[in-house]
Amino acid sequence: MTTTGVVVGAGDRGYDAYARLLLDEPDLGRIIAAADPDAGRRERFARRYSLGAEDCFPGWEELFERPRMADYAIVATGDTHHVEPTLAALAAGYHVLLEKPMALDEKDCRRIVDAAARADRVVAVCHVYRYSHVFARLHELISSGALGDVVSIQQSENVAFWHYAHSYVRGHTRRSTVPWLLQKSCHDLDLLTWMAGAPAAEVSSFIRPTELTDANVPDGAPEYCIEGCPHSSTCPYDAVATYRELTPVLGDLAMAERPVGLGPAAKVLRAVRPTLMERDVAGSAHRLQWWRWPVAAVTDDHTPEGLDRALRTTRWGRCAYRVGDNDQPSAQTVSIRFTNGVLANFTLQSNSHRTMRSVRVDGTKGSAWGELRALDGWLKVADHRSGKVRSIRIPTAFDGHGGGEHPLFRDFLRSIRTGTPPPVSAAESFESHRIAFAAMDSASSGDIVRLDQAETTHGAD
Numbered sequence: 001m002t003t004t005g006v007v008v009g010a011g012d013r014g015y016d017a018y019a020r021l022l023l024d025e026p027d028l029g030r031i032i033a034a035a036d037p038d039a040g041r042r043e044r045f046a047r048r049y050s051l052g053a054e055d056c057f058p059g060w061e062e063l064f065e066r067p068r069m070a071d072y073a074i075v076a077t078g079d080t081h082h083v084e085p086t087l088a089a090l091a092a093g094y095h096v097l098l099e100k101p102m103a104l105d106e107k108d109c110r111r112i113v114d115a116a117a118r119a120d121r122v123v124a125v126c127h128v129y130r131y132s133h134v135f136a137r138l139h140e141l142i143s144s145g146a147l148g149d150v151v152s153i154q155q156s157e158n159v160a161f162w163h164y165a166h167s168y169v170r171g172h173t174r175r176s177t178v179p180w181l182l183q184k185s186c187h188d189l190d191l192l193t194w195m196a197g198a199p200a201a202e203v204s205s206f207i208r209p210t211e212l213t214d215a216n217v218p219d220g221a222p223e224y225c226i227e228g229c230p231h232s233s234t235c236p237y238d239a240v241a242t243y244r245e246l247t248p249v250l251g252d253l254a255m256a257e258r259p260v261g262l263g264p265a266a267k268v269l270r271a272v273r274p275t276l277m278e279r280d281v282a283g284s285a286h287r288l289q290w291w292r293w294p295v296a297a298v299t300d301d302h303t304p305e306g307l308d309r310a311l312r313t314t315r316w317g318r319c320a321y322r323v324g325d326n327d328q329p330s331a332q333t334v335s336i337r338f339t340n341g342v343l344a345n346f347t348l349q350s351n352s353h354r355t356m357r358s359v360r361v362d363g364t365k366g367s368a369w370g371e372l373r374a375l376d377g378w379l380k381v382a383d384h385r386s387g388k389v390r391s392i393r394i395p396t397a398f399d400g401h402g403g404g405e406h407p408l409f410r411d412f413l414r415s416i417r418t419g420t421p422p423p424v425s426a427a428e429s430f431e432s433h434r435i436a437f438a439a440m441d442s443a444s445s446g447d448i449v450r451l452d453q454a455e456t457t458h459g460a461d
């Protein structure tokens with residue numbers, strides 16, 4: 001039996017992340033309709049997924065007022081628009097694959113969990129990292145008993161300085177009305193809960209505010225980096241280096257150990273690209289324009305002139321210290337005691353040399369530690385009694401999520417086809433969201449928040 005789906009929000013995730021699997025494996029089913037207010041995105045989606053104009057809707061409202069036309073809905077709208085389309089999809093009888101974060105407060109999370117139960121439908125939240133090669137192997141190790149009883153976990157999400165400036169200073173998620181910890185790290189809080197194997201009992205948290213404010217503008221820096229900043233050769237956030245020269249993205253790739261050869265190739269490209277661009281060797285100025293993320297977020301005009309115009313006139317080109325309305329923190333720490341006694345420390349920080357997660361789990365019989373990076377990763381495990389340390393092979397992955405996207409989607413489809421438990425249900429994901437809300441409460445009150453006794457204040461009536 002194959003399944004059919006509809007996509008709500010034909011942006012980056014709706015267009016690319018999950019549905020693409022169906023083009024490679026048509027036996028798994030088809031996408032038969034999509035909704036997005038952006039006509040260009042609807043057309044792009046219709047082309048790739050072979051939809052007619054009548055299958056494309058200007059919004060989820062128009063799609064879900066029709067009688068149910070497919071088995072499931074992928075809800076991939078922006079962070080502030082997850083709740084209403086999910087409730088409407090459930091009311092119309094669809095199963096739902098919902099992008100994270102499921103909702104921005106506790107009350108709305110609960111509305112989704114309750115509505116899924118009432119409708120007897122699956123709502124799975126896209127916690128792709130459970131399916132990433134590093135964390136899937138790590139969880140297998142814990143479940144196998146190889147580490148004995150888990151005692152403590154240390155994890156950090158190390159966001160590269162340029163990625164932070166792109167997404168959380170200049171980008172859409174620069175306002176803490178959608179807290180960075182919830183938006184970015186509900187994944188990590190989910191992984192910690194999954195690895196600990198129990199719900200959280202107590203949470204405390206500290207926040208360091210961002211350095212990227214007016215108060216720290218370097219002397220003489222203009223409003224837009226492209227206007228000729230005296231600090232352009234030393235400032236890590238220089239917009240021209242980030243978006244035109246791609247220095248930090250290529251720098252990140254140059255650090256890749258796998259696939260073998262990519263690191264050296266990126267190093268060479270980084271070195272020769274400016275010359276090729278300047279001399280336009282064999283039209284390279286056009287071909288070497290980087291038009292995908294993060295540049296794709298800056299402009300839809302992929303010509304060199306279009307990019308320069310965006311860097312002169314939009315916030316993507318502004319001095320990172322002068323954006324003005326950004327207030328996502330620079331770092332946040334979270335300490336958690338789980339109800340089974342496992343202790344965890346988590347750090348989300350914005351000053352890493354490259355984007356990567358690091359993790360360490362120590363148990364009564366062994367330790368495991370590793371890193372998950374954009375394309376590759378590694379994991380080691382040590383046995384206390386024998387003293388042996390072994391490396392676990394981690395395959396290269398190209399989806400930017402450690403290889404987790406398609407396995408998660410496959411599992412979701414299996415779940416709605418066969419009735420087996422979904423990847424990460426809304427009820428399960430709610431645990432990670434509750435920790436994020438408690439951490440935000442703790443960081444602002446200075447108190448330890450108890451989750452086994454009372455609810456957090458986020459969204460409480």
Ligand SMILES: NC(=O)c1ccc[n+]([C@@H]2O[C@H](COP(=O)([O-])OP(=O)(O)OC[C@H]3O[C@@H](n4cnc5c(N)ncnc54)[C@H](O)[C@@H]3O)[C@@H](O)[C@H]2O)c1
Pocket residue numbers: 008009010011012013014035036037038041058059060061076077078079080081099100101126127128183401
């Ligand atoms: N699981 C992950 O690891 C992961 C990774 C990245 C992003 N995300 C999450 O995925 C979500 C989408 O991110 P994105 O980068 O694709 O954003 P995006 O802005 O590219 O796409 C969102 C789309 O929703 C559309 N939209 C707005 N109102 C709508 C309506 N009423 N009906 C239908 N569509 C509507 C927008 O026009 C846009 O095309 C976000 O919540 C983000 O946090 C999750």
